[in-house]
Amino acid sequence: MTDGTRNGRGRDAVVVGGGLAGVTTALALADAGVRVTLLEGRPRLGGLAFSFRRGELTVDNGQHVYLRCCTAYRWFLDRIDAAALAPVQDRLDVPVLDLAKPEGRRLGRLRRDALPVPLHLGRSLATYPHLSLAERAGVGRAALALKGLDLTDPALDTQDFGSWLTAHGQSARAVEALWDLVGVATLNAVAGDSSLGLAAMVFKTGLLSDPGAADIGWARVPLGELHDRLARRALDSAGVRTEVRTRVTSVSRYGNGRWSVQVPGETIETDAVVLAVPQREAHALLPDGALDAPGRLLEIGTAPILNVHVVYDRKVLGTPFLTALGTPVQWVFDRTEASGLTGGGQYLAVSQSAAQDEIDAPVAVLRERYLPELERLLPRTRGAEVLDFFVTRERTATFAPTPGVGRLRPGARTKAPGLYLAGAWTATGWPATMESAVRSGISAADAALRALGRPRPRHLFDVEEAA
Numbered sequence: 001m002t003d004g005t006r007n008g009r010g011r012d013a014v015v016v017g018g019g020l021a022g023v024t025t026a027l028a029l030a031d032a033g034v035r036v037t038l039l040e041g042r043p044r045l046g047g048l049a050f051s052f053r054r055g056e057l058t059v060d061n062g063q064h065v066y067l068r069c070c071t072a073y074r075w076f077l078d079r080i081d082a083a084a085l086a087p088v089q090d091r092l093d094v095p096v097l098d099l100a101k102p103e104g105r106r107l108g109r110l111r112r113d114a115l116p117v118p119l120h121l122g123r124s125l126a127t128y129p130h131l132s133l134a135e136r137a138g139v140g141r142a143a144l145a146l147k148g149l150d151l152t153d154p155a156l157d158t159q160d161f162g163s164w165l166t167a168h169g170q171s172a173r174a175v176e177a178l179w180d181l182v183g184v185a186t187l188n189a190v191a192g193d194s195s196l197g198l199a200a201m202v203f204k205t206g207l208l209s210d211p212g213a214a215d216i217g218w219a220r221v222p223l224g225e226l227h228d229r230l231a232r233r234a235l236d237s238a239g240v241r242t243e244v245r246t247r248v249t250s251v252s253r254y255g256n257g258r259w260s261v262q263v264p265g266e267t268i269e270t271d272a273v274v275l276a277v278p279q280r281e282a283h284a285l286l287p288d289g290a291l292d293a294p295g296r297l298l299e300i301g302t303a304p305i306l307n308v309h310v311v312y313d314r315k316v317l318g319t320p321f322l323t324a325l326g327t328p329v330q331w332v333f334d335r336t337e338a339s340g341l342t343g344g345g346q347y348l349a350v351s352q353s354a355a356q357d358e359i360d361a362p363v364a365v366l367r368e369r370y371l372p373e374l375e376r377l378l379p380r381t382r383g384a385e386v387l388d389f390f391v392t393r394e395r396t397a398t399f400a401p402t403p404g405v406g407r408l409r410p411g412a413r414t415k416a417p418g419l420y421l422a423g424a425w426t427a428t429g430w431p432a433t434m435e436s437a438v439r440s441g442i443s444a445a446d447a448a449l450r451a452l453g454r455p456r457p458r459h460l461f462d463v464e465e466a467a
Helices: 020-031 071-079 119-126 133-147 154-158 161-167 172-187 196-207 223-237 279-285 363-377 379-383 434-452 458-466
Strands: 012-016 035-039 051-054 057-060 065-067 093-098 107-111 216-218 241-243 250-253 259-263 266-270 272-275 302-312 321-325 331-334 346-353 386-399 419-421
Touching: 012 020, 012 259, 012 266, 020 035, 020 071, 020 223, 020 434, 051 223, 057 223, 065 434, 071 434, 093 172, 107 119, 119 133, 133 172, 133 196, 154 196, 161 172, 161 196, 172 196, 172 321, 172 346, 223 241, 259 272, 272 279, 272 434, 302 363, 346 363, 363 379, 363 386, 419 434
Parallel strands: 012 035, 012 272, 035 241, 093 321, 272 419
Antiparallel strands: 051 057, 065 216, 093 107, 250 259, 259 266, 302 346, 302 386, 321 331, 331 346
16 A cells, blocks of 8 residues: 655654654654554554563553753653653652661661752762762762863764773772762663763753752653553644554655655655654664664663662661662662552562663562562561562663764764654653653654655744753
């Protein structure tokens, strides 16, 4: 079947991939009057930020958070009428427990005051119990040096963050108790494995740009409610034709400048194509000549995230989340209400980034490792019954933010007119986050609209000015 002859030139686009990047692209193009077909190989939208059923629970494949400075993802939530379901905390407040200290003296907090940058974090840093007085002062000096870095300097991408921290007087303890506490969760790599450019972007934007920039938001409902159900509703309302369980087998260009997208049983003709899929899949679909060095896409490494899920028969955690030192446990989130768990129990999700050493460990091994650590961390677990224990693994959860990755990340435009790229792995300037995915969709839509001669929807591109 042939599609695409229904309208004049400049009116059709196909978006390949139904993750956040693809959904964003499709919505932006449709809002500008383009007739869009969105094709997704999985049976659902949302990419790697999705939910599934396990018995009576609705489980997210992994815990995802965002920050107030994530203007594009916040636009996305507004666009799909989901902002109220994933609110941002009123003020940054992160409980940090250090298991190396005696019970009763383990709790520290990273929180901000209603003061200008950098004073907004001054009191929190001055009283942070997990660093010595000298280390706290050193962190302040390093933060000021970080604030002075030029994020447009390509040399930053060639250096690693860990070496920069050492050169700026940061002890191993300061890296563990502060820099990696934030960096591992946002970059999915420890400081020594992270590009200085990406790390500087995270800390400058999140902690040193605006007092409220690092306030944390997260979904109070399953991710599938946002990224699949509500996203699908928004796409339907915008007139997007959405096809799931539909894998694209090839993309090619006709002599007249239009494009052919092949799926089983159908050929779709279109004016523009956006590949909003992971880098290896994009590489496989790229026609010859679309990029000067397409092999660079295969050089972009990946990094895993492991999530350990534990259901207890009673409440064992009294805060929405916490993070920890002196233990393999990184971040623990209460997912009880979002999962639909009833009956007085509690469901915790333990999010483990940069999990190369554990991503393939058997469930039994992870159970033996993490249940005792949770008992050390949360005293109320010691008398609780474990009703369920399971693991979710994303072996290629993000691109690896290694030094030099910046030169490998392509922009939205290709050398083939009418073909564009989107995905958190493209050159957004951000690490592999939901924010990066949405920003990539905005960039791809912008490039396509300019080429198609279509007006840019003002409400979408406001996020560029807010960034």
